[in-house]
Amino acid sequence: MKYCLVAVLSLFLLMFAPSLNAQENHEAAAHENAGEKKKDFDAAEVIFGHILDNHEYHLTEYHDAAGNLHPVSLPLPVIVYSPQRGWNIFMSSRFEHGHATYEGYKMEDNKIIPIKEDGSEAEDVKVIDLSITRNVAQMLFALAILVWLMTSIASSYKAGVGVKSAPKGKQNLLEPVITFVRDEVAKPNLGHKYEKYLPYLLTTFFFILINNIFGLIPGTANVTGNIAFTVVLGLISFVVILFSTNKHFWGHIFNPPGVPGFVKPILVLVEFLGVFIKPFALIIRLFANMVAGHIIIICLISLIFIFGQMSSVAGWATSPVAIGFTVFIYMIEVLVAFLQAFIFTNLTAVFIGAAFEGEHTHSEAAHH
């Protein structure tokens, strides 16, 4: 068995031998054919192309007979406003993937840059990019699905289905989840005031969940792994938390009870910063979890192409291993999608509950 393993391993390592010799010639040939569009596989470009926002849905690309690269993508509307030039609305296909300029604008690295007639950049023109990028399009689509789902279920409850009889259809899908959020997240943390906050908690949970799940489909945009998206969610949670604070909360921040005098300045500073750091942690937690998951999956698949560049036998040999790992990580990412939505909602509920926590903590301290 051991010798079998050694034999397999040495056979595998032998496959790399021809590629080690051919490397220099390969690079020389690549420099000669610099005019051709075929490039080496750039893992960083692939990863960032998937993670970052884009003015089109890039689906695939193919090489034609001459070796030219043809990208296949779904263009999205570009909406630009400039105080000097006014509104410009057109499809991003006008830019022809960076090869063409249109109406005084060109696209470079997914940024829209204003240009003058001769093609140089116009320094004095300010541009506000309000395009429907793929993140925006996907968010709007998720929003439409969510609103349709929730309003149709609500109207069937209003019509009496599922109230005195068993729930039917989509109600079966969502009723356990909604009661879970109400009974495990809202009620334990918010006590008798839970009904005020339940709409917000449910909205947060389902919006993050549906965007997480859409981001997992290959070819779609990475909405929740975008720092702008999570910052807005965290800010809204921060505002909700701030609006639920009462004077006991601020009293505890600036005058913590039962603390020796020399520790107080440090503790006041730490507690005050904590008010801001807790929503900041919510932001970073969601963003980092989702973007890390996407990067891992893309890296594992890119491994196949990186090895395939060295020698096509190595590429084929890496495929089953890489795909096996990818499927495993993909399952974990589905779990993480649900988990991160739950954690964001749960921690928001915990912070809101801690914000309006009241008198009983004073009496507890007195009893000690």
Next chain:
Amino acid sequence: MIMSSNFILLEAVANAGGAIGAGLAAIGAGLGIGQIGKGAVESIARQPEAMNDIRANMILAAALVEGAALFGIIVGFLAMVL
């Protein structure tokens, strides 16, 4: 962009620092979540009826610890990019 050897060395050191930092953060996450798992499994062994409550608290604590580790990974990534 000045392609002096000093610049390349700086960028290599920044990348190495970022990657090592991210690796250390992953070690921290592994240690932390391992201890959470150990506590949870031992508690379930002591009182199997409380399994659902313990599992919910374990998931919550693991997500908090992982959030802290991901802070470190994001900082490591920023060290590479900035």
